[in-house]
Amino acid sequence: MKLDKSQPLEYGTHQNQMNILGFWIFLGAEIMLFGTLFASFFTLENGVGSGPTGADVFEITPVVLETIILLTSSFTIGLATHAMRINNKKATLVFLGITLLLGLSFLSVEIYEFIHYYHVGLTLQTSAFSAILLTTLGTHGAHVTFGLFWGLFIFLQIKKRGFTPETTNKSFIFSLYWHFLDVVWIFIFSFIYLKGLM
Amino acid sequence: MKLKLAFISFAILLTTFLAGCEPLLVLDPKGPQAETTANVIWISIITMAVIVIVVISLLIFMIYKYRASKQGEDYEPPHIEGNPLVETIIVAIPVLIVIFLSIVSVKSTYEVETVPEGYENQEPLVIYAASSNWKWHFSYPEQDIETLNYVFIPTNRPVEFRLYSYGPITSFWIPQLAGQKYAMADMVTKINLVAETPGDYVGRNANFSGEGFAENTFTATALSNEEFDKWIDEIHSTAEPLTEEQFNKLLKPGHLGQMTFTGTHLDFAPAPEGEHAGHHHGDESEDETNTEHEDHSNH
Amino acid sequence: MEFFDRFAVPHPSPLIYASMVAIALTLIAVVIGITYFKKWGYLWREWLTTVDHKRIGMMYIISALLMLFRGGVDGIMMRLQTAVPENSFLDAQHYNEVFTTHGIVMIIFMAMAFIIGMMNIVVPLQIGARDVAFPRLNAISFWLYFAGAMLFNVSFVIGGSPDAGWTNYFPLAGTDFSQSVGVNYYMWALQISGLGTLMTGINFIVTILKMRAPGMTLMKMPMFTWSALITNVIIVFAFPVLTIALLMGTLDRQFGTHFFASTNGGMDMLWANLFWVWGHPEVYILILPAFGIYSEVIATFSQRNLYGYKSMVGSMVLISFMSFLVWVHHFFTMGHGPLVNGIFSITTMAIAVPTGIKIFNWLLTMWKGKIRFTVPMLYSIGFIPLFTIGGVTGVMLAIASADYQYHNTMFLVAHFHNVIIPGVVFAMLAGLTYWWPKVFGFMLNERIGKWGFWFLSIGFCLAFFPMYITGLDGQARRMYTYSEETGFGPLNLLSFFGAGLMAIAFILIVFNIYYSFRNSPRNVGQDPWNARSLEWATHNPVPEYNFAVTPVVNSSEAFWDSKKNGHNLFPDKFEKIHMPNNSGVPVIMAGFFFIFGFSFVFSIWIGVILAALGIFGCMAYRTFENDHGRYISVEEIKETEKKYGGAK
Incomplete structure (x- = not known):
């Protein structure tokens, strides 16, 4: 386990570099995953059957709220990584904590949004459009939920073990994941909500 | 040996093909569309047979000429990198064949998707x-x-x-x-x-x-x-x-x-x-009138 | 009792009951055997928890052989049923189940496993690495594959097999037309093993990009490693598409959504598109590693370097790219009109160009060589003409107008078996024979191997060439029976006869393993084949750390270079070696995945939730775990090296 001092700690060992590269490749696979969902969405978005269309059910307020929350959390996770680079454990934990709380509130708004859809008669079974809409949002939401637990575990590890090659590596990879979810959300926001509302 | 066998079985296959007691349905067309596809199939079989024969002949040549039992104990095969001329040839020939078949494919696909030639004026x-x-x-x-x-x-x-x-x-x-x-x-x-x-x-x-x-x-x-x-x-x-x-x-x-x-x-x-x-719409069409449908298509 | 009713097989037959008994007896025998010989501890320590790429590779290949047996039995049953007109060996429903499982088992659980097993064993050795980049993840990949395979295989004794074809087109695969849980099994078995495959993809890309021996630039990698790299890139980009398609299929079947339904805006054609957007690259995932193996074998036994290394690499890159642009050719007949069909027809035929380049390069590798007809080489020589026939019939199928006549017929069946068997299966058998001494330290018997090859090749020709003819005579695929007047009878009987020869070949190949294990001399030395690439620079069988000293190379044929040009592969001294620790988490987690999939198939939600908690528990355990691996000391290395005969 040779430590390369010229690199930031998260890149310090060969294994760490491989972990980060591996995660980038994983994100490539995730792009294909969401890409498939988007392609299916565009194919099925007019397949509303006798159910409501996007314009009928979308509400701009929660969506904008979700967007703002998630964009902010992407910023705070960036700050957490920066704090980690300058070896400030307390600031890292604070920013990571804020990120997780923002993630949690994003999820709450999304759950509210789903309940709203249920009330206006748009469920998984309504039409092909409703199914692909909820599957796409749900897949993103499931990623966020998974990220919350993952982030929490990393939070606990940094708290307990401080900055080691492992913990820094994990939190750096987590930040990549979180940024990625944000990017996916921007696509969802533009191509599902805005396009649907127009 | 192996090759002879493969070749013989291929030859048997071709002859059954050509001289089968009854013509194969696809190759026994009774209308212009099926005739087009049958012709395309024959063109492709012949083109492809040439490729198969060339490859098999080359292979037989190589394994006959360069088998170890024929060479001297001390023969050391040379180190040969690719040769630009050879590689151009092995790219160019397949490219030409593919271009030829692409033209056949596109042309015949348009043909079989439209009303056959000579029948355009009749009401189908x-x-x-x-x-x-x-x-x-x-x-x-x-x-x-x-x-x-x-x-x-x-x-x-x-x-x-x-x-x-x-x-x-x-x-x-x-x-x-x-x-x-x-x-x-x-x-x-x-x-x-x-x-x-x-x-x-x-x-x-x-x-x-x-x-x-x-x-x-x-x-x-x-x-x-x-x-x-x-x-x-x-x-x-x-x-x-x-x-x-x-x-x-x-x-x-x-x-x-x-x-x-x-x-x-x-x-x-x-x-x-x-x-x-x-x-775009549900299957309830049977119960709905046409005007309702027009409403839907205005979304 | 009502709870248990769902596990009953909907269309039982004496054959299925007999298999149930056979499976139960085998399981009992295995358990008793292991207990009697007190091997549970050994099994757990050395195999179930292993993270060693060589052992994982072996487990993949053993599973692949088992699946080859299962899929082969399915194949023989199909040939037997159609051997004569109006046969009543299987009824329609059973025939449908048999060809569905034959396809899935052979593609996903046999060919994929064989290929990944081969990559596991060979790639780290060829690049001079100690293991793969993520050994633990590698174990998870294997166990997920294994869980998926087992899940798929219990379907025919518990709840019923899938019956909608391996392509599983909706709406046929929807609950309206396929009521049993069979297709649910399809969804989850593929989903779970697909996850494992995706992880393998990531793992091997990183391994190959980051763990090559010093001096081994990308353009100095052995050709099999190149093919593995490109294959894994395809895996990473293709498999997520399948993940989503399967997810949608599951939702349609088990949650009443309308993705692929013909009502409420659903679109049945979407499944076909998604399936083949994954399915066509999948074809190249199968064939590219095979190309890699042929490149190694042909160069070794022609005793010459591979001709046109750069164009070999270039053509594979091109194939991988184009493999994503041709999926529509699987359904030219869906009615997208001549323009779309024309475009996809051209892209499909264009793949023949890089493939042709490879065929010519192999031929030119033999040119001026000194060819030895060993078993691996026989498979490679058999591959060239047979695969060429398969390839040119592929070009014929690519002509859209003609495809309207070939589509869904035995002609198509003949074509894809004609590329997969001489392409993939021959390559796997060539690779197995070629690298066998590398893994086990003894050779497979050449005489029996050659008999196996001849039976397989001749059996293959007899089994599949007649199908080209019956296809052109109008025999559709997947027909469980046909009438005498059609005239398909004699050729189908010939096919059955060929299938019988292939079965004999399989028995010979398995017998060869047993025979060689008993009789083959153990002192093969380091270089039984006069080989060229780096994996032969270490001992046979390979010690757990692969190379005692990290090799330094400056040629794509590093071992040849060291033999002929005196290049010093191991300039460094012994150093302590870092190795990963074994772990039981992967196998336990895969166990949870199995329970998850099984419960989901039968909609037993409590089982689903508990298994999901188990899976997440394993992940949480992993993230908190502090495992830095272990070191093998210099003394231990010296000891081992001495045992293998001489320090290096």
């Missing part, structure tokens, strides 16, 4: 062919009759089959008249064909559709124009009208023999085309 006979598990329903909207598991068509007149399915995806295929096309539940696909020789032709669903798939066949009979008209008249005087109730009974999974009716199911169960297409 429209027949709706709908599949259900595991039957074919043929509706003649103009003649106002419907048949089950058999279809009569006039010779030397373009026929337009409009295909759709009550159930799984099926594939409509009369090998001696034209290639296949899928029949699906939410849209209508079309086959244009002409029969030039009177006769009975095998027709079937070629796409796996469940338990009764193997027996999902029908007969296509080509008749002269007069005979065809006579047949239509005969049906109008003998057959019973098709009711909605009866049609729904026919749709139930199972096998039925050949049947004939007057009237078509299109009157009460329209094909999924135009405003009835399934992509």
